Amino acid sequence: MKDRDPFYYILQPDFVLMNRRVYKQTLVARPSYTLEIQRKEWMHMTNNHVQTEPLKDKLEDNLNKIRNELGGSDDIIIREIGFGKDRIAHAAVIYTDGLADTKLITDFILDSQTQGNHAEEIDHATDEDNLLDALKSLALNLGDHKEITDFAGLYSNLLSGNTVLLLDGFARGIAAGTQGWKGRSVSEPVAQSVVRGPQEGFTETLRTNTSMVRRKIKDPNLWLETMQIGKVTKTDVAIMYIKGIVNDKIVEEVRARLGRIDIDGILESGYIEELIQDEAYSPFPTVSNTERPDSVAAELLEGRVAILVDGTPFVLIVPTLFISFFQTAEDYYQRADISTLLRIIRFISLFIAMVGPALYIAITTFHQELLPTQLLISLAAQREGVPFPAFIEALMMEVTFEVLREAGIRMPRPIGQAVSIVGTLVIGQAAVEAGIVSASMVIVVSITAISSFVITGYSMAISIRMIRFVIMGLAAAFGIFGIVVAMIALVLHLCSLRSFGIPFMSPFAPFIPADHKDTIFRFPHWAQSTRPRLINQKNTTRELMSRPTKPEK
Amino acid sequence: MANNVKISLRQFTVLIMFYTIGTTILVIPAPLAADAGQHAWIAAIVGWLLGLLVVVLYVSLGKLFPQMTFIAYIEHTFGKWLGKPISLFFIFFSFVTSSIVLYYIGNFMTTQIMPETPIGAFVILFAGIVLMGLRLGLEVLARTAEILFPWFLLLFTTLTLFLIPEIEIQKIRPIIEIGFKPVIRAALVFAGTASLPMVVFLMIYPMSLNEKKGAGKAFYTGTLIGGIFIIIITFLSVSILGAELSAKNMYPSYALSKKINVGNFIQRVEILMAGLWFLTIFFKATFYAYGFISGIAQVFGCKDYRPFVIPCGMIMIAFSLVVYPDVVYMSDFESTVYIPFVISAGLLLPLFVLITGLIRKRMMNNQGVESDDE
Numbered sequence: 001m002k003d004r005d006p007f008y009y010i011l012q013p014d015f016v017l018m019n020r021r022v023y024k025q026t027l028v029a030r031p032s033y034t035l036e037i038q039r040k041e042w043m044h045m046t047n048n049h050v051q052t053e054p055l056k057d058k059l060e061d062n063l064n065k066i067r068n069e070l071g072g073s074d075d076i077i078i079r080e081i082g083f084g085k086d087r088i089a090h091a092a093v094i095y096t097d098g099l100a101d102t103k104l105i106t107d108f109i110l111d112s113q114t115q116g117n118h119a120e121e122i123d124h125a126t127d128e129d130n131l132l133d134a135l136k137s138l139a140l141n142l143g144d145h146k147e148i149t150d151f152a153g154l155y156s157n158l159l160s161g162n163t164v165l166l167l168d169g170f171a172r173g174i175a176a177g178t179q180g181w182k183g184r185s186v187s188e189p190v191a192q193s194v195v196r197g198p199q200e201g202f203t204e205t206l207r208t209n210t211s212m213v214r215r216k217i218k219d220p221n222l223w224l225e226t227m228q229i230g231k232v233t234k235t236d237v238a239i240m241y242i243k244g245i246v247n248d249k250i251v252e253e254v255r256a257r258l259g260r261i262d263i264d265g266i267l268e269s270g271y272i273e274e275l276i277q278d279e280a281y282s283p284f285p286t287v288s289n290t291e292r293p294d295s296v297a298a299e300l301l302e303g304r305v306a307i308l309v310d311g312t313p314f315v316l317i318v319p320t321l322f323i324s325f326f327q328t329a330e331d332y333y334q335r336a337d338i339s340t341l342l343r344i345i346r347f348i349s350l351f352i353a354m355v356g357p358a359l360y361i362a363i364t365t366f367h368q369e370l371l372p373t374q375l376l377i378s379l380a381a382q383r384e385g386v387p388f389p390a391f392i393e394a395l396m397m398e399v400t401f402e403v404l405r406e407a408g409i410r411m412p413r414p415i416g417q418a419v420s421i422v423g424t425l426v427i428g429q430a431a432v433e434a435g436i437v438s439a440s441m442v443i444v445v446s447i448t449a450i451s452s453f454v455i456t457g458y459s460m461a462i463s464i465r466m467i468r469f470v471i472m473g474l475a476a477a478f479g480i481f482g483i484v485v486a487m488i489a490l491v492l493h494l495c496s497l498r499s500f501g502i503p504f505m506s507p508f509a510p511f512i513p514a515d516h517k518d519t520i521f522r523f524p525h526w527a528q529s530t531r532p533r534l535i536n537q538k539n540t541t542r543e544l545m546s547r548p549t550k551p552e553k
Numbered sequence: 554m555a556n557n558v559k560i561s562l563r564q565f566t567v568l569i570m571f572y573t574i575g576t577t578i579l580v581i582p583a584p585l586a587a588d589a590g591q592h593a594w595i596a597a598i599v600g601w602l603l604g605l606l607v608v609v610l611y612v613s614l615g616k617l618f619p620q621m622t623f624i625a626y627i628e629h630t631f632g633k634w635l636g637k638p639i640s641l642f643f644i645f646f647s648f649v650t651s652s653i654v655l656y657y658i659g660n661f662m663t664t665q666i667m668p669e670t671p672i673g674a675f676v677i678l679f680a681g682i683v684l685m686g687l688r689l690g691l692e693v694l695a696r697t698a699e700i701l702f703p704w705f706l707l708l709f710t711t712l713t714l715f716l717i718p719e720i721e722i723q724k725i726r727p728i729i730e731i732g733f734k735p736v737i738r739a740a741l742v743f744a745g746t747a748s749l750p751m752v753v754f755l756m757i758y759p760m761s762l763n764e765k766k767g768a769g770k771a772f773y774t775g776t777l778i779g780g781i782f783i784i785i786i787t788f789l790s791v792s793i794l795g796a797e798l799s800a801k802n803m804y805p806s807y808a809l810s811k812k813i814n815v816g817n818f819i820q821r822v823e824i825l826m827a828g829l830w831f832l833t834i835f836f837k838a839t840f841y842a843y844g845f846i847s848g849i850a851q852v853f854g855c856k857d858y859r860p861f862v863i864p865c866g867m868i869m870i871a872f873s874l875v876v877y878p879d880v881v882y883m884s885d886f887e888s889t890v891y892i893p894f895v896i897s898a899g900l901l902l903p904l905f906v907l908i909t910g911l912i913r914k915r916m917m918n919n920q921g922v923e924s925d926d927e
Contacts, residue, residue, distance in 0.1 A: 366667060369821040478670070478678065480824045481662055484831040488701070489682045495696035496689045509696035510561060 052150045059168035090168035099161035101180025144177035189291040194330040202313035216297035233265035236310040269309040285459040286499040288320040319500035325457025339522040349454035356448040358475035366479035382438040391476035397445040559763040562771040564695035569775025575837025577747045582790035586799035588739035594788040600743025601780035612769040615759045623755035624851040646898035647844030654838040655873035684866040715813045749899030753844030
């Protein structure tokens with residue numbers, strides 16, 4: 001849809017330029033030199049499989065090799081040009097069509113070449129270094145540039161949208177930052193929309209995403225480290241954190257875990273999530289994701305680390321606690337008491353979504369005495385014509401509902417509507433009238449389904465959908481005893497989880513009273529004086545504010 | 554031995570509390586009422602105070618050997634050859650009691666709630682989570698206790714509040730007419746079920762606590778709070794069901810929760826209240842089993858007890874199915890054998906270790922002084 005936006009093409013170049021400016025700031029703002037070295041080591045670590053063959057002296061050899069190794073792909077544009085007055089300096093401009101901003105390239109490289117702005121410099125350049133410097137100053141017009149000496153660097157630059165300048169007679173080249181492809185523009189987040197709060201969501205472009213976070217936090221301590229992961233895809237993965245607030249050990253750990261990844265491709269942050277999570281076999285997500293820049297900023301301020309992956313608007317946040325899946329950005333934008341109430345409602349929904357059908361099964365099968373007599377009679381009357389035991393009935397309905405939900409998500413939108421109509425008719429009425437299920441079962445399934453949508457973390461909601469079936473089975477065999485056993489097992493499992501070393505169930509277990517300012521209860525902002533304690537152990541003071549006071553008379 | 558596992562004092566307190574309450578809360582009013590009649594709740598208070606004395610013993614043992622488990626200091630004081638058989642006695646105690654607790658849960662379910670389901674099904678399912686908890690380790694168990702504690706509190710408060718209207722004070726009268734002997738006997742029963750089994754906590758106390766200071770206090774607090782819950786239940790039981798009915802019921806507090814009736818709407822919610830017993834019995838069973846399994850691992854000098862969990866658990870399950878052939882045998886065992894059994898494991902053994910330890914320490918000190926003199 002956004003592709004057809006008439007303003008899109010107009011806005012695009014500006015956008016690219018803006019991003020580049022932001023990027024430069026990032027480079028300047030990085031205060032630590034050792035970090036740069038670390039980053040390089042790490043880049044080396046992730047790219048150690050690429051053979052680093054140096055560039056050759058002769059331009060013709062270089063170009064032939066490039067043509068051969070890229071299989072003569074049509075989108076790789078190689079333009080051979082001559083520099084200087086008499087076109088004595090033989091050079092080549094190589095870029096990938098569609099990834100590089102063609103307009104920039106034509107404007108700056110080709111124009112300056114024809115107008116001869118740098119012609120004299122190149123003419124007067126006598127030795128190798130001078131000539132290359134001249135070329136660099138030419139590339140400077142494009143902004144960011146790097147020197148490359150081998151084919152690995154050449155390819156990675158070329159294929160990420162940069163323009164490569166090669167000069168005849170030199171075993172070195174220059175990569176100029178000309179990235180500018182057509183991406184989706186910033187739009188409203190789809191899965192995490194709010195009534196009050198920023199309406200912008202991340203896009204598929206890494207640089208746009210990092211700039212959106214920087215716009216929220218204008219502090220030199222907001223650090224960004226980028227690396228490439230994926231032997232084939234070479235996806236840019238960035239980690240962002242606020243130095244001084246974040247726990248350095250966690251950053252170390254994130255770096256180490258990302259560095260360990262050895263895979264052919266990263267196509268979405270879900271790949272990274274599965275590869276870096278603490279517990280491989282658990283239905284619960286221990287890494288959360290968000291597509292909202294304001295959420296990322298808030299998490300960074302609490303001392304967490306954000307992992308941004310190029311090509312997806314979903315940013316990973318580590319470490320994640322169980323409670324994170326029941327909080328939304330909007331909780332912090334509206335009044336504290338209302339947010340608290342909503343959070344309690346979310347927890348109630350969690351229980352309904354998890355044990356709703358199981359309780360129905362247990363009560364109707366084993367513990368009928370729990371129900372008031374009239375209700376029991378009416379339930380019995382409803383179930384009179386139903387030939388199945390409650391468990392089979394519930395299982396049928398739940399499976400049908402899951403099928404419908406899946407169909408509703410995957411179908412093209414116009415057909416999706418048809419599916420929902422069929423679903424409502426078939427499940428809502430016909431099934432009851434036909435005597436396959438009882439009417440009360442329909443109520444149970446609906447309330448369960450709606451409750452599962454209330455849980456804000458989508459990845460948590462799916463795991464709960466899954467666990468529900470196990471609990472239903474136990475309830476069918478053991479009644480409430482089975483449910484209690486399932487809950488104990490669940491709590492045991494949840495307590496055994498850790499997210500980057502932080503106990504998943506904190507601040508409930510281990511119980512940290514100070515952190516209950518922002519778990520189930522959301523205290524007013526003036527009362528939230530400290531950051532979560534386990535996540536950042538130093539710099540815990542969030543604010544020094546007292547309760548707002550009335551004006552004195 | 555998993556020396557690096559540490560739990561906080563708060564977690565330890567909650568664990569002690571759950572452990573004191575587990576199984577006790579379900580059965581205790583019956584033997585108390587049988588011995589002390591309408592004074593069962595007074596007997597409970599006496600037993601509660603008696604329990605504190607037991608904790609004094611455990612805490613002083615902990616002070617003597619702050620860096621060792623029970624098994625380790627038995628071997629330390631008695632030497633390898635004498636120490637191992639004594640340790641085996643402690644392990645045998647934990648083993649038998651853990652199987653008894655598993656039997657309890659199965660028996661409770663089959664007699665009270667689902668008479669048609671075989672007892673093995675309940676025992677295996679319940680042992681499943683007990684073993685899962687043991688495999689995950691002490692830290693996870695402690696955190697689980699922390700999470701489940703508010704739920705326990707919620708259920709218990711609801712139960713108590715809903716039962717208050719049913720109290721009939723004349724059932725506990727006369728109060729003053731009190732015999733010394735039956736109360737002491739009942740108090741012993743109380744200490745035997747609630748306090749003395751805490752000997753298994755010597756396996757983690759105070760070695761696995763993150764702070765040594767205040768550890769004793771945590772032990773006392775846990776026992777005291779746990780005792781209060783039991784006193785409340787005993788009081789409710791005799792004042793609502795009456796002494797006779799409490800004594801005759803196998804699970805008086807379950808019968809008690811059947812009495813709940815709020816506005817003819819909330820009634821017969823006993824199964825929800827049974828959630829209380831399941832939660833607390835889980836911790837009771839787990840820590841008995843912990844004493845058994847980690848004891849075995851330590852006697853054989855293994856660093857980690859986890860590989861023993863599944864095989865020992867299977868033995869436990871099998872034994873729990875045969876530990877009592879029937880309920881008559883159970884009540885007979887409970888009233889005749891169990892009290893001396895638990896006293897020898899929970900009182901005499903630690904006392905013996907403490908005295909020997911103290912003597913040895915004094916001898917060592919004297920020797921040290923003598924050698925210094927020379």
